[in-house]
Amino acid sequence: MDMLNDDTIIAPATTYGKSSLNVLRLSGKDSLNIAAKLAKTTPENLMASLPVRYAKLTKIYFNNNDLLDECILLYFKAPHSYTTQDVVEFQCHGGNFIAQNILQECLRYGARLANPGEFTKRAFLGGRIDLSQAQAVAKLIESQSAQAHKILMRHLKGEMQSFCEKLRTDLITLLAHSEVFIDYADEDLPEDLLESLKGKLHSILNTLHSLLEQSKAKRALFEGYKLCIIGKPNVGKSSLLNALLHSNRAIVSEIAGTTRDSIEENFMLGAHLLRLIDTAGIHETKDLIESEGIKRSLEKAQDSDLLIALFDGSSPLTQEDLQIIDLLKSYQTSKKVFVLVNKADLECRLDLEVLRDFNPLKLCLKGNLYAEDSLLADFKRHLEALLDSKEESQSLLLTSEYQFQAVQTCIDALYQSIKPLENAELEIFSFHLNEALKAIASITQPYEYSQMLDVMFGDFCLGK
Secondary structure (H helix, E strand, C coil): CCCCCCCCEEEECCCCCCCCEEEEEEECCCHHHHHHHHCCCCHHHHHHHCCCCCCEEEEEECCCCCEEEEEEEEEECCCCCCCCCCEEEEEEECCCHHHHHHHHHHHHCCCEECCCCHHHHHHHHCCCCCHHHHHHHHHHHHCCCHHHHHHHHHHHCCHHHHHHHHHHHHHHHHHHHHHHHHHCCCCCCCCCHHHHHHHHHHHHHHHHHHHHHHHHHCCHHHHCEEEEEECCCCCCHHHHHHHHHCCCCCCCCCCCCCCCCCEEEEEEECCEEEEEEECCCCCCCCCHHHHHHHHHHHHHHHHCCEEEEEEECCCCCCHHHHHHHHHHHHHCCCCEEEEEEECCCCCCCCCHHHHHHHCCEECCCCCCCCCCCHHHHHHHHHHHHHHHHHCCCCCCCCCCHHHHHHHHHHHHHHHHHHHHHHCCCHHHHHHHHHHHHHHHHCCCCCCCHHHHHHHHHHHCCCCC
16 A cells, blocks of 8 residues: 655645635645745644634735635644644635645645645545545545435545445454464364355355445436336427426427437436436338437336327327337336327327326426426325335445456356365365455455464463
């Protein structure tokens, strides 16, 4: 692991722009000295007037002694700071000029501009947080839904660390038993040890499989649920997209085939982030561009988490409608399907019996986008209730591709260890366990061989 670098770095903690204040942070051994230079005083005097973790209104100056700003200073003494180093925080007036010049003055006095993520990297290297918490910090900044925020806060509180620590302990115990069996085969060891190891191994695999599958199923919490709208041309797909977004995002026309390619937009429904996808109308055509659009519509439908199929209630079922119904039936077991019947204000000529299995909801998409009618509101309540139910699980989830790969690598290594265990080839079994340990430990902190030795010689009374 890299050693913690104690040179002094600075970076803005807020985005420059029109706001009441900006925040900049210094971290490193010279933080207090640099802050003192801006305040035109000595580090000793500044420390005397700036109690640790107390806010102090302080005048700071340009190098030529002109007043730069009167701002709030906060001093966090090592190791009781985010980076575990001395940290000084400037809370200055908003806008670009003051913050940029504080930054430049700090650079003049010996600080350097922080690299992306360097504050959190220092927090990790200083032992303030582990890798899972560091990744949660990055994801937390990007999170766009209440559920994603809730899961990331669990990581930040250390729940992933606790999970991985228990798993590491179980794997280390397995490895210690294996190593003892290798080194002390002549000792009086339990005859059923191999079966016991095998049972514990399968228990760990079940735990990891459960974590991986649940995390894959809930991945949309962070990326947004993909909600695809399909239907034949001119049934109101673009009108539905516009109504949900409260915006004229898609062109609406009575001319069939107006939408030739998919349109994607994010929107929030309650606490849920949705990726709304309007697609080209599905129908038979000889137009090459339309054909490509329809092909993409089918691909988007297959890739979506939820499907909305829109039908025209004012016209009888067509062959195109029947093809869409067949498509919906093929997806019924793999994703949630909503069927909406538009033009509910007109005489219904659609055979609703054909759609009975999908519990169709009626819509009337027209008029003012900002005056939501009761039918659209009813559909949104159904959709939000479904999303709420999908997110009721309290299970801990993986939140990054890095974590997915680490768990999959661990699972692969454990499966490779089964056959050597069954054949009593414990050296090879131990090798694969070590690979599994390295993989799972990479989520939080590196595994050290000495940990296994502690268990090996602590748990067994062999008189050696």
